[in-house]
Amino acid sequence: MTCFTALATPLRVIVLAGLCGACLSPLAADEVTLKDGTRLEGRSTPLFGLGTGPRGGKNRGPTTVYNVTMVDTGLARYFVPRTQVAHLVPDQLGGQNQVFKLPQHGRSGAVAIQQIGRFLKVTPFDEWGRRQITINAGGKERVVIQAITEISPDYLKLEGMNHRWDSGMATSSLPRKTLAALLDKATKPDDPDHRMAIVRFYLQAQMYRDAKQELVAIEKDFPEFADDVKDVRLQLTQMQAKQLLDELNLRRAAGQHQLVYQSSLKFPSEDVSRSILRDVTEMTADYENKKQQRELFVTKLHELPATLSNKDHADAVNELAEPLIAAFNISTMDRLESFFLYAKDGGLPADEQLALAISGMVVGSSHADTDLDRALRLWKARELVREYLAVLPAEAYRRQEIVVALDELEGIDAASIARILPLLPSAVKTPGAVVGAPFEVALPAEEEEPAVNYTVILPPEYHAGQNYPMIVALHEQGKTTQQEAEWWAGTDERAGQAQRHGYIVIAPEYAAPGAFAHTYSSDSHHGVIESIYDACRRFQVDSDRVFLSGHGMGGDAAFDIGLSHPDMFAGVIPICGVIRNNCQFYWSNAEHLPLYVIGGELDREVPKENSGVLMRMMMQGYDLIYVEYIGRGREGFYEEIHKLFTWMALQTRPRTLRDYEMKTMRETDGRFYWFEAQGLPDTIGVTDWSNRRRRGKRAMPLKVHISPGNTISISSGAERNTVWLSPDVVDFDSRLRVNMKNRMRFNDFPEPDIETMLEDYRRRGDRQQIFWTRLDF
Template identity: 40%
Template sequence: MTVRLFPEFDSVSRHSTGRLFQCRIVFALILCFLGLDFFPFPAAQAGEVELEHGTIIRGSLVPILGLTDALASKLEGDVPIQESARTFDGAPIYLVDDGMVRYFVPRRQVVRKNQDQELSRLETFKLPQKVTGRNQMLKTVGSYIDVTDFDKFGRRTVTLNTSKGNLALLQGVTEITPHHLKLTGLKQQWDLGLRTTSIKEDVLDAMLNEAIDHLNPNERIAVARFYIQAGLYLPAGEAFDAIERDFPEYKEKIATYVSELRTLHSQQLLNELNQRRRAGQHRLAQNAIMKFPTNNVAQSILRQIREVQDDYNKQQEQIDKARIRLGELEAEIKDPATRNLLQAYRREVMTQLNFETINRLGAFLNLENDDSLTAQEKLALAYSGWIVGAANVVTDLNTALNLWTARAQVLEYLRTENEQLSDQMLETLSKLEGVSAAVVKQMIPLLPPILDAPVRDITNSFPVHVTDPKAEVPVSYSVLLPIEYDPHHTYPMIVALRPSTLDANSVLDWWGKYKNGPGQSQRRGYIVIAPEYLSKDQVNYEDNVTAHYAVIESIRDARKRFNVDSDRVFLSGHGTGADAAFDIGMSHPDLFAGVMPIAGKTSAFNLHYWQNAKDLPFYIVGGELDRDTLEHNSLVINRMMRYGYDIIYAEYKGRGYESYYEEIHNLFNWMELHQRLKYPKDIEEKILRPIDNRFYWVRTEDLPAKSMQPVTFNSNQRIRARPVELKVNIKIGNVIYVRSGGKINTLWLNPELVDFDKRLEVRIDGQRKFNDFLRPDMKAMLDDFKNRGDRQKLFDARLDFF
């Protein structure tokens, strides 16, 4: 077996393995010096923490003062010593060790902790290993060149890429748990873990068979229970079948376990079915219903399956009814011109009517049998609902038909670059009866794609070239769409930045492919794009403006071609891409719902920009032996944790520079719990580059040259300039205060931010610049949407100050 990894660097430094012990000693000495009683930190206990956003992390729980010894010893920031002495909860960070990964989380993010979890009931198996030559200790682990499969004794050979050439090392499994395998170096000091579910099932089975007496039924039962605890239900079922076959007298003894297994497996299948529905994969969901096992399944689960099936049947009945009733009602229309229009519109509706769009006709279907409504009024409900949604329908047919005309004009406006034509379209829109800026705002979320999507085969990735005529440099990206992609379903999106040594398909495959079949992004219903953000032959990320521009333009272009949920766009990267993700995420926090750097390092800009990310969640993954990564990143991450930012740092023990595919399920579970912050009323950001000048609903331009950094910046440089500080606040009384170093400032506003029914005052750097009523501006709204392609964040007005 060859593992696909991301080879890139080789380093020699590493943080201390004894930091937890040293943290406790430093803390004890400080308390003694202050004359306070010292209650030593409790030994690590099995437990769990629940974070504010909903993630639950299980393992041994220890409060710590800092990510590294040096940071812990400083006792910087906001740690109250007296509180720490009494409860130990004053420590700003919790370390949760699950045996394979150390998860660092901010104490302020923890809403519940439990240190009484019972883990002793988990089935665990030992494998004896002969260890020699333990004098050598690996200080860093670079990229893997090759990894063999484990043999039945739990041994394998790992070939590493080092500065001295390839190095083959022998590893052995010493313990197998339902969660992970413990490994050790047989000829060098190297202790690490691997997730149990990452091991091939036949290889795992061979190791377990070697660890037990195959003729002992109780040990065979322990193996079957192990599989249940690991979530490997099919192997568990096979194991119980084999026990019943070899030891028929044990049938009753294992009956309870088999019943538990069936319940867990059916619940797993139900969860998968519901996940398919949420992802818009209705054909797969219906196939799963047809194949769902019904024998010996809990009635509660069968009831949920019936409810899902009934819901699909009801929706199909509505689709069939809509097809029939629209034709019948159309036949009652006497005016030939109106009937011809309705026929054309009905063809579109019939072509696109499915489980994703039937809700647009909800108002029509609820009232299609109402005798108090005329045929014209019922058709108005249907055709207005198709354009602006069932919650915004009208009963006047002429107004409903105007909405279709307006939609055509809006699409043309968004697609044309001819300013004269644009003005004409706006004039046409303004004259249409029943069409206002508010109506156009209702229309935008349901618009077809602004740009064509060059989709040939949605099962594989394909390239896209940004066609924006105003693009400053050529921009391209690759796309991998989810299974059963439907332009009427709204999808979250992952922006994946590749390592410099691999192409875009490497990160697309990591997120969305598995053994040449659909992987997690395709199964869970995520679009993944991989912008080409590095120049040819570029090895290191250089914090450059071009990379930022390529990523931002790729996101905007993808929003215009695909139905992207802009509230759930996540930025990720591996290696060099992770370095870029740190920088781009903190520079443009309003674009993302979260950032997931994997095996990456923070940059000089992050030392200034970390406060920009106060509302931007981070999930960071790295290895204990990957260069000096934690030591390096801690300068930024420790501050974020002490201030209670939404952040998880997962450090794999004994692991180096890898892709960490084992963490992918946790990453998707984490993404499911996050959405971006859209309309903050208090904004405080730092700016060191002209491209980092728009945050949420504010943009500042013409910034002081002395603070702006070069277009291309070496990450090893130190930034000596003082950043420009942008501070914006919306106060009671409908007043906006802006402090900005820029000479030009632009505000995009909507009723979620200010009251359009009251006079608005805007003060910039202490001077009143605006004191009037705002009025919705259709041109401002459409121009901003045309620029950003963001359907979920629309603005009704724009104010420019020079």
């Protein structure tokens, strides 16, 4: 049976009314918008704490204070700090959801499932919407018969038949053939209203191909409704066209221009609205214009040098023509805006046009120079910097020689290098690198540090000039780095969401072979941090948009490493992770670190174990989303993937913090943003969490503050302290004072240092956070 009523109205009205709010199953939902722009839709409830009962627990004070807002979607509950809610619009009637009921007889379960470990075996759903799941529940192996009792466009309602266990799963997770078969069972094939309800369901679920197939079948089975079907098909065509246009815009932002251009040329036009076709035409025209600009750029580079009166200049530019053309692509075109401004009409002499082209490619259009001598020196500096970064360890002496050469270049200062570095293509070669498929990067062990290995998947049309966000994925116990990377990026046969959105994915090997638990060791941190540094040096990574994630044991590590190095990430996504050991002390390090925590309501003791720290974060108003899937245990939760990418698109690492406090317990956890501490006191830290007697040790707080008067105040108990400086941190044109331990440690004008700048960049590969000098105390 279905939850709709048959109406004596034209079929097109039945379908289209269902899309705009007529009489089906009301979909009343609150719309909650967070401060970062994230939108949550569902039934919202204010809570005292993370409990799901009435108001989430007890209020201990005389005044009612709701610390948490919960949004229940039916499939999962989303908990956020009340202070992170920017807008809450209650009871928005967003339309009418087409919901189908599947009667399931023979429910006899008396034993409730209260905890779930890993699924040991799962059968596919049969023709009646039932499957068997073998689970580890409460330490016992149980076979549960699970049945689909309700089908909505967003999720399926699942009930246990021989055990009491209610849960859900995303409708998109069900194979299309299985879904179609169940919809057939839930409806009457000879009833046109029922058949149109299936179309409405597919439209609401954005399963447009399935809706189109069903319309073809309806037209064949009920020819008398051909006109109504035609009207619905027209609306479906608009939806498909809008979906395709949105996809092209997404791929365009991801730097996949060849795909977008070719697709725009083939965009379907029949029965598509003028507004959509206009947007597509403008998109195609923009690409055609860029092709013409490239032709103009190439022509100018080949023709203008012959018109120069200075032969040395002409020879130098001729040598640069091919490298400049090779560096030209759609992602680097904005660097040549000043050049193109004058290139068409020839409003500038040849030498000045060439200077704008060369210098613009090196330092960007806003800093382009019309002096050809200076432009050539900028290119020389660019090549020297690339050479510096490519020097092998055995030839380390060459770095000092390159620094001397840079110092001798007239007009090349720290500001010039700071503009060159973010636009620099990688100087590190990667043999065997491919696009869209996994490959391995292996770094040999150095001195006392272990070897570093990680899997990489680059997005389609990966190229220099486009900075890509990066996901650092930590695998679950029993899984491989490739499997974890493919959870995000997909496989050769089926591209994943990271490929669509243009993300680099790396999966470091952070645990020993066969490990079943995260060790919280310096070696595990080394494997992840060095993988990130190497990937940033090797690939075009946007360091302001690096995200750390992990499943199971990898989720534990994501909590640990994310809270230990919050300055490295735009956000952290632990999936089925547990907050333990160092994390219990480091939770306040997340004050400026967005967290998206995902787990199952019945995942062992994890919700209870995490609730204390998560609640402290909620009460402090941290940027935190905690997602708890109803009736679910320890799973991958791929249903959340689209929401994750929507959330990640809104996150960027803070560039400069002027006042912060961090905690550390390990020598490897001493660098935060622009301050670094080394040499912890003996009273700090725990190296062996299995030894309970050592848990009496504590974390060391590090406090830094920059006052408006260009004064830095430091509170640190470490033996050695370093302040990393850039114009984003302090004013280099004013006297800087550094106070530490009630003493003035520095009182002078900071001096930029090219070698310090290059060494830090060589070490971390961070092209968005360039430090100009360092002060050591």
